[in-house]
Amino acid sequence: MLATVLYFLLTLAILIAVHEFGHFWVARKLGVKVLTFSIGFGRALWQRVDASGTRYVLAAIPLGGYVRMLDEREDKVPPDVAHQAFNRQPIWSRALIILAGPMANFLLAVLVYWIVFVAGVPGLKPAIGDTLVNSPAQRAGLFAGQEIVAVDGRVVRSRSEVNMALLRRVGDSGEIVIDARFNSSDVADQYRIPVQRWLAGEELQPPQRALGIVYWEPDWPAVVDQVQPGEPAAMAGLQSGDLILAIDGETISNWQDAVDAISARPGATIMLALRRAAGTLEKPVTLASHEREDGKRIGRIGISVQVPEMPAHMQVTLRYGWLNALARAVSETVEMVAFTLESIKKMLVGLVSTDNLSGPVTIAKIAGASASSGLVSYLQFLALISISLGVINLLPIPVLDGGQLALLGVEAVSGRPLPERVLLWFQQTGMLVIIGIMVLALYNDFSRL
The missing domain is CATH 2.30.42.10 (PDZ domain)
Structure with a gap:
C-alpha cells in the first residue's frame, strides 16, 4: 500500500513539474515575469527565491501545481515592470504560454516512448x-x-x-x-x-x-500467490505458496480447475486439500458469495495465482534503433493523442460508458502495479498518463488551459477581453464541471474496490 502511494505521488510530481515547467519556460522566454512556480497547493513545505525574484515552492497538497505570473488583473503592478505583465502581452504570446503546458506533456511522452523503444518493450505473441x-x-x-x-x-x-x-x-x-x-x-x-x-x-x-x-496460456499450477486480508482464504489460514490439490475430493490439475470449482460454490463451505512445504493438509473454507454484473452469483475465496513464466517461444521484445525509435515515439504519441480525443468524443455521445472514467485511486493502483512489473511498464504508464493530462488540459473548459485558449479566441475575434463578471461566471462554471468529473471518477474508483 505504501509503495502504491509513493509511486502515485512520484507520477504526479513528474507530470505536474513538466506541465508547469512548460508554462514557466515559455513565459520567461517571452519576457513575462514569473512570480511563483509551485508544485502542489496549500502550505509551503519548501521554498526558495532566485535572483530574478521567482519563488519556487513545494507545497503540502500534491494534487496539482501552478505558475503565477505578473498580471494587472490580480495585483497592482508598478509602471516600470508593467511591460512584463502577462495581460499586457499580445494574444499570440499569451496563447503560446498557455499552450506550452500541454505541449510539455506531449514532449515528455515522446521522450519516454523513445527510451522505451530503444530499451525494448517486452510482450507476448497474440496466439x-x-x-x-x-x-x-x-x-x-x-x-x-x-x-x-x-x-x-x-x-x-x-x-x-x-x-x-x-x-x-x-x-x-x-x-x-x-x-x-x-x-x-x-x-x-x-x-x-x-x-x-x-x-x-x-x-x-x-x-x-x-x-x-x-x-494461449500454459497450464498454470494452482499455486497461491497472494492471500487478500479479510477474505475467506485468509480467515482459513491459507498461505502464499500453497498448492491446491483437491476441492471437496475433486482433483485440481491447474488453476482454471480451481477457479471453476470455487466459482460454482457461492457461500458454500468447501474442503481444500493443500500441499505446503513437504507435507499435505486439509482446510475447511467458507466461500463468499459475489454477484457479477450479469446478476449471477459466484464463489469467492480471495487468492491470486502464482503466474509461471511464459515459454521463450511465446515472448517477443519490440526494439528499435535510436532514429527509428524516435520516429516510433512521435508516431505513438500522436496516435495516443488521437485515441484519447476519440475516446472522449465517444464518451460524450454514449458510445463509451462513463464507468470507464478513472480517478486518483485507480491511477495510484495502476502506478504501483506497473512499477512492480518493471521500469519499462512504469515508463509506458507514465507516457500514457502524460498524454491524457495534456489532452484533458486542452479541452475548452474554463479553468483549464483549453478554456483559457478559447477565451483568447473570443478576445481575438471581438477585439477586447471579456468583462470580468463574464470571466468569473466562466471560471465558476468550469470549476463545477471539473468537480463533477472528479466526483464521478472517484465514485468509479471506489465502486471497483
Missing part, C-alpha cells in the same frame, strides 16, 4: 488458445493455434498491440478485420467480424475476450 462457443470470433472462423498478425490492416506483434487496435473500435459499427495464420504457414487468412455499436455503453473488458478470443 489464440481457444475461441468461445458461438462467439463472434468462432463464427468468423478463427481457430485455436493461429496467431493474429494484423487488425484492420495494422500489423500487430504482441497482445498489447492487438488490444490497442481493438480498443480503437469500441462503439463502432461495421467490420473488424483480423488477419491470422498458423505457425506452420507464412500465409495469413483474413477474417471479418461484423459489429454493431461494439461494446457501446459497457464497462470495458479485455477487447479480444469480448470477441470470444482466448489467448
Whole structure:
C-alpha cells in the first residue's frame, strides 16, 4: 500500500513539474515575469527565491501545481515592470504560454516512448488458445493455434498491440478485420467480424475476450500467490505458496480447475486439500458469495495465482534503433493523442460508458502495479498518463488551459477581453464541471474496490 502511494505521488510530481515547467519556460522566454512556480497547493513545505525574484515552492497538497505570473488583473503592478505583465502581452504570446503546458506533456511522452523503444518493450505473441462457443470470433472462423498478425490492416506483434487496435473500435459499427495464420504457414487468412455499436455503453473488458478470443496460456499450477486480508482464504489460514490439490475430493490439475470449482460454490463451505512445504493438509473454507454484473452469483475465496513464466517461444521484445525509435515515439504519441480525443468524443455521445472514467485511486493502483512489473511498464504508464493530462488540459473548459485558449479566441475575434463578471461566471462554471468529473471518477474508483 505504501509503495502504491509513493509511486502515485512520484507520477504526479513528474507530470505536474513538466506541465508547469512548460508554462514557466515559455513565459520567461517571452519576457513575462514569473512570480511563483509551485508544485502542489496549500502550505509551503519548501521554498526558495532566485535572483530574478521567482519563488519556487513545494507545497503540502500534491494534487496539482501552478505558475503565477505578473498580471494587472490580480495585483497592482508598478509602471516600470508593467511591460512584463502577462495581460499586457499580445494574444499570440499569451496563447503560446498557455499552450506550452500541454505541449510539455506531449514532449515528455515522446521522450519516454523513445527510451522505451530503444530499451525494448517486452510482450507476448497474440496466439489464440481457444475461441468461445458461438462467439463472434468462432463464427468468423478463427481457430485455436493461429496467431493474429494484423487488425484492420495494422500489423500487430504482441497482445498489447492487438488490444490497442481493438480498443480503437469500441462503439463502432461495421467490420473488424483480423488477419491470422498458423505457425506452420507464412500465409495469413483474413477474417471479418461484423459489429454493431461494439461494446457501446459497457464497462470495458479485455477487447479480444469480448470477441470470444482466448489467448494461449500454459497450464498454470494452482499455486497461491497472494492471500487478500479479510477474505475467506485468509480467515482459513491459507498461505502464499500453497498448492491446491483437491476441492471437496475433486482433483485440481491447474488453476482454471480451481477457479471453476470455487466459482460454482457461492457461500458454500468447501474442503481444500493443500500441499505446503513437504507435507499435505486439509482446510475447511467458507466461500463468499459475489454477484457479477450479469446478476449471477459466484464463489469467492480471495487468492491470486502464482503466474509461471511464459515459454521463450511465446515472448517477443519490440526494439528499435535510436532514429527509428524516435520516429516510433512521435508516431505513438500522436496516435495516443488521437485515441484519447476519440475516446472522449465517444464518451460524450454514449458510445463509451462513463464507468470507464478513472480517478486518483485507480491511477495510484495502476502506478504501483506497473512499477512492480518493471521500469519499462512504469515508463509506458507514465507516457500514457502524460498524454491524457495534456489532452484533458486542452479541452475548452474554463479553468483549464483549453478554456483559457478559447477565451483568447473570443478576445481575438471581438477585439477586447471579456468583462470580468463574464470571466468569473466562466471560471465558476468550469470549476463545477471539473468537480463533477472528479466526483464521478472517484465514485468509479471506489465502486471497483
